[in-house]
Amino acid sequence: MGERFVHINRARDGIAILSIVRPERRNALNMAVKRELVDALTLCESDPGVSAIILPLTVQSTTRLLNRSTTTAR
Numbered sequence: 001m002g003e004r005f006v007h008i009n010r011a012r013d014g015i016a017i018l019s020i021v022r023p024e025r026r027n028a029l030n031m032a033v034k035r036e037l038v039d040a041l042t043l044c045e046s047d048p049g050v051s052a053i054i055l056p057l058t059v060q061s062t063t064r065l066l067n068r069s070t071t072t073a074r
Contacts, residue, residue: 006036008044014051016044 009017020027
């Protein structure tokens with residue numbers, strides 16, 4: 001198996017944090033990343049110790065998304 005793009009970190013209180021690690025492509029979603037996300041979500045769903053899942057965005061990607069949504073809303 002090649003490089004893994006989705007990492008699962010367990011926080012306290014039943015929280016799982018899924019991180020996409022693909023900085024050379026600014027964490028863009030391709031088929032491999034999408035498959036890994038589905039696998040990670042399935043794994044978290046089947047874990048009785050996980051009650052919440054967080055998929056954080058970086059500040060850069062959040063700013064880009066907000067800028068894009070305000071320019072397309074006009």
